[in-house]
Amino acid sequence: MSGVSAMTVDFTREAERYRHELRVHCYRLLGSFDEAEDLVQETFLKAWRARDTFEGRxxxxxxxxxxxxxxxxxxxxxxxxxxxxxxMPAADVPWLQPFPDSLLDAEPDVEVVARETIELAFLAAVQHLPARQRAVLVLRDVLGWPASETAALLQETVPAVNSALQRARVTMRKHLPERRADWSGEPNPREKAVVRRLVEATESCDLERMAAVLREDVTWTMPPQPEWLRGRDELIGSWASVMVGPDAFGEWKVVETRANRQPALACYARKPGEEFFKPVALDVLRVEDDVIAQVITFGPDRFPLFGLPATL
Incomplete structure (x- = not known):
């Protein structure tokens, strides 16, 4: 093997060790899975081109x-x-996209993909920070980097980094749900039961049963659309338009999955006369006190990323 080829293999092998965690890092900063994927590739390309400048400091x-x-x-x-x-901070982030748990599980460091720093509410809140504050918060509070290393990476002083971190924490507290610390870190039987009840109610087009698993002040958003809803009656009224009446989509089937360490439902519908159920939406749920407190809906273009079938 030539020297150049050996260097290429060694560089690629070393860089690939960090692909998963770099993808999560870029995703936290950007809120977009697609952009995070692109930025990791760009990072590797830039690193390869600048490999001779790496001095090992x-x-x-x-x-x-x-x-x-x-x-x-x-x-x-x-x-x-x-x-x-x-x-409704998620309504202000049209580029927000979900991250499949199956890909989060590829990262062996559980702290890197801990729920409290990968859930959609956290991601949406991060997107409201100015760029430098965002980087400082993620490097310091999520990755646990010392202030000195963070300052060196961003070419800032330690006092400037500490000041940015304090301002970022204030903004995050304003945008995060009040009871976020009470959320379960892992799926539990009670959460699974709530999700199962929503699945059964959806597949039977039973709006009353759907309403029973929603919190009274449940919120709904659908990036990249700016519209948002708050309240059980508002959300059920919106869902009713596609589940009952002359404009209904027909029969429904739901496949359970997970995104951002949260339960998610892939919804399919089959119109009268059609053979297959087709993808409609991916709903990422936040369950709190045995009811659904938040629904963030994404389009069917996300289905392939989650390994979901094109039809049922």
Whole structure:
């Protein structure tokens, strides 16, 4: 094997060790799975082109994180500013996308993919931070980097990093749900029972049973659409338009999956006269106190990423 070929193999092998965690890191900063995938590839390309400049003053992992973080900051700074809605932060993040648990499970470091830092409510809140504050919060509070290493990565002073972290924490508290600390970290029988009741009610088009598993002030959003709903009656009224009456989609089937360490439902519908059930929506749920407190709906374009069938 030639020297160049050996260098390529060694670089690729070393870089691939960090692919999963870099993808999660970019995803936290950007909120978009697709952009995170692209940024990891861009990171590897930039690292390969700059491989001769790596002097070993930091670890290879830290070097990759610096490249990936700066690439993400460039993307964030190019996004147009948006007005924010304190009551419904997810509605202000049209680029928000779900992350399949099956891919989170590929990362062996459980702290990297802990629920409290990968759930959609956390991701949506992070997107409201300015770029530098966002990077500092993720590096310090999520990855646990020391202030000195974070400052070196961002080419900032330690006092500047500490100040940015404090401001970021204040903003996060404003946008995160009040009882977030009470959420279960893992699926449990009671949560599974709530989800199962919603599945059965959906497949039978029973709006009354659907309403029974929703919290009175349940919220609903559907990125990238800016519309949002709050309240059980509002949400049931919206669902009723596609489940009963002349504009109903027909029969429904639901496949359970998981996204962002939360239960998710892949909904399929079959119109009268059609042979197959076709994808309609992916609903990611937040269960709290044995009822569903939040629904974030994504389009059927997300189904292939979750390994869901094209038809049923």
């Amino acid at each position: 930091s670890s290879f992992r830290a070097w990759l994180y610096r490249i990936a973080t700066n690439a993400c900051l460039d993307v964030i700074n190019r996004r147009p500013p948006r007005a924010t809605t304190d009551d």
